[in-house]
Amino acid sequence: MSKLYSVSALFKTPDEIMKAAAKVADAGYEKYDVNTPYPVHGMDGAMQLKSSKMGYYTIAIGLTFMSLMLYFMYWIYNVDYPQIIGGKPQFPLPALVPIMFEITILTGAVLTVAIMIIFYFKFPNNSHPLHDSSYMKAVSSDKFGLVIEAVDSKFDLESVKSFLSSIGAYKIDEIYFDEEEVNNKNRILEPKFVVGMFLIAGFTSMSVYLHMNKALYLPPFDWMLVQHKVTAQDHSDFFKNGISSREPVKGTVAQGFMPYLYSEDPDGASQNLVNPYPADEENITLGKRKYLTYCSPCHGDLAKGDSRLRGQFPNGPTLHSDKIKSWTDGRIYHVISEGQNVMPGYKKTVTKKERWAIVNYVRTLQRALDAKEEDMQ
Amino acid sequence: MSNHDTQINYVRKDLPKGFLYYGLPLLVIGLVAAFIAYDVDPIRASFNNLISLLLIISVGLGAIFLVALEHIVGAVWSVPFRRIAEHQGYIFLVTPLLALPVLFHMHDMYHWTHAEAVLNDPILYQKAPYLNESFFFARSIGIFVIMSIFLFMFARNSRKQDETKNQKLSKFNAVLSAPFMIIFAISITMIAIDYAMSLEPHWFSTIFGVYYFAGTFATAMAILTLITLKLKSNGNLLEEINSNHYYSMGGLMFAFTAFWMYMAFSQYMLIWYANIPEETFWFLPRMENGWEYLSIGLVFIKFIIPFGLLLNRSSKLNPSRLKLAAFWIIGAHIYDMYWLVMPTYNHVSDTHGPVFGWIELGFVALSAGIILTVYYLAANKKNHIPIGDPKLKRALDFHI
Secondary structure, three states, rough: OOOEEEEEEEOOOOOHHHHHHHHHHOOOOOOOOEEEEOOOOOHHHHHHHHOOOOHHHHHHHHHHHHHHHHHHHHHHHHHHHOOOOOOOOOOOHHHHHHHHHHHHHHHHHHHHHHHHHHHOOOOOOOOOOOOOOOHHHOOOOOOOOOOOOOOOOOOHHHHHHHHHHHOOOOOEEEEEHHHHOOOOOHHHHHHHHHHHHHHHHHHHHHHHHHHOOOHHOOOOOOOOOOOOOOOOOOOOOOOOOOOOOOOOOOOOOOOOOOOOOOOOHHHHHHOOOOOOOOHHHHHHHHHHHHHHHHHHHOOOOOOOOOOOOOOOOOOOOOOOOOHHHHHHHHHHHHHHHHHHOOOOOOOOOOOOHHHHHHHHHHHHHHHHHHHOOOHHH | OOOOOOOOOOOOOOOOOOOHHHHHHHHHHHHHHHHHHHHHOOOOOOOOHHHHHHHHHHHHHHHHHHHHHHHHHHOOOOOOHHHHHHHHHHHHHHHHHHHHHHHHHHHOOOOHOOOHHHOOOOHHHHHOOOOOOOHHHHHHHHHHEEEEEEOOOOHHHHHHHHHHHHOOOHHHHHHHHHHHHHHHHHHHHHHHHHHHHHHHHOOOOOOHHHHHHHHHHHHHHHHHHHHHHHHHHOOOOOOOOHHHHHHHHHHHHHHHHHHHHHHHHEEEEHHHHHHHHHHHHHOOOOOOOOOHHHHHHHHHHHHHHHHHHHHOHHHOOOOOHHHHHHHHHHHHHHHHHHHHHHHHHHHHOOOOOOOOOOOHHHHHHHHHHHHHHHHHHOOOOOOOOOOOOHHHHHHHOOOO
């Protein structure tokens, strides 16, 4: 004789099941459940269910993983690979908020469902006494069912049966456990299952490791991955310093590139360099565009030294001082190329022609703010 | 289901006296404060007037939107409150009175109204085809007229249905609300851009209209909730209305609290991340001179606290907790409008940091007085329930 799981009762209409559930709840049964083919409004009230505490668990899980994620990102940004990206602070919190939000939702939802499957459905077990019963077939098509479990403290087979028939059930059955379900425990902690899981995890990681690190490099699968040539920034046993790349011969010049000869010699630049480009409209327009891009943040749109950096960086000086007016074009070109004090050199970002164009534009600005009498005519 | 012949037995029509006992004194105090404020400090007064205007538009226009929303989606649970939303929509009709003083002081508030400044400013010059005074007035008047016509048509059909029980009127309102939705979306974006965003005409944020709409929806819903709870306790509504109906109101307030945060954060994060001066300069004044505390406070007041107040299921079922949340959301909307508008006042009047005093309180009192008084005038001695609506019986049986 197998073990009794519950007594089931079938009803024909939603109204009947609502009244029956209310009566079962009033009679003081606690371990009972209702199965209907579709959600019936008001059933939680009729069954006198308390509101579920599941939401609290979900938010606790979500917030836990959110904190872990926050710590993980902190570790990435500040400990493992500290690097400034895009001028952002070392710990760019606003950029991390979307990730934290999504981790909260994802872990909260997925883990709640997973934990419920483990605890209530007793995963990896996949059977339940109600499965494959005529009761389940009826309630999953068009009938409304109610079961009172044998573990209920008030359970007594005969009295439950007579009680169910008194509240209008048209079919009453006893439901027994299957043989293997009698001693059904949470098998997730069984050694066999745990070891199996570990074996699967170990096999998966090992095969991925072998595939990515060994198999790919075996002929004929290497697909020309391994070649007998020296690649850039590779180690070399041939050269003494151990670096595969060779440095170019001293004095090498790239094609189309003219080295700047006065790097350490501002006076030489001042005396020897002459502006090769005329101050015509094309050059001044180009100079204006480049000036507004590279120079104006510190020196101001009109070169008056009115920085728009709001004090976050030292203000650039005005370019209308007598000192700078008295400089030759070559000297201004030198400062643009090499920088001066906190100003960096711009020869890597601004081409030679553009630098001369900026010189022309600065001259134009100086003339514009200090116009002479003949300019007015 | 033909429920349209269900008779509504008893509806008490006179509103609770509290509307007038609180509304009239608040209105008088607010008006006196406003007149004195315009005499003492016209610029500050007009900025506060703008806050009141944005709040009243939220309450009134938001209510019209709620009516149209119910029609277009065929919502059932909200049918008993639709008449309250219609009456609340009449509050929109006083917006011209609030807008006029703002428009008289436009030159002190809106930089783009200065023609000579626009000529010398390439950005404003490019924006001039949209941001010019005549088109501004045309937009404002157009929005007001079109929205008022929609309000009158919704309300008239609904009132007519009380007597004739004609089901076709419901269908007609549903058809009417489809074009309304499109025009409303354009209108509220224009209101947000014209009145709030163009205070800093060089700044632009494409999400700004949605930002204002999120606050609008939550505020209109909060006012509707408060009026419903008051009328229910006074016996103006039917016995059948209970927590099942309140639950959805709380749910919508909760949803749009979260939606507001989504919009506000999207706007902030994109601008923070791109970090280009054309956009960040709008946030910079809100991060110095004491505004930084208000900016952080906005996150708590407008999002975290109401989110916590409404997160729990029981808080949406319990009228007294719902009332607290609704009051909080309205206060948070005023706070939000203050945060949007007042940094420009600093800029215009050469002051530093947030200002708060009797002028601000006076205009809040004025807004509250307008809401209570206009609602009383619109709704007293009228039916508070659309008794002719075919969905009413189903709505009363509604269960979450």
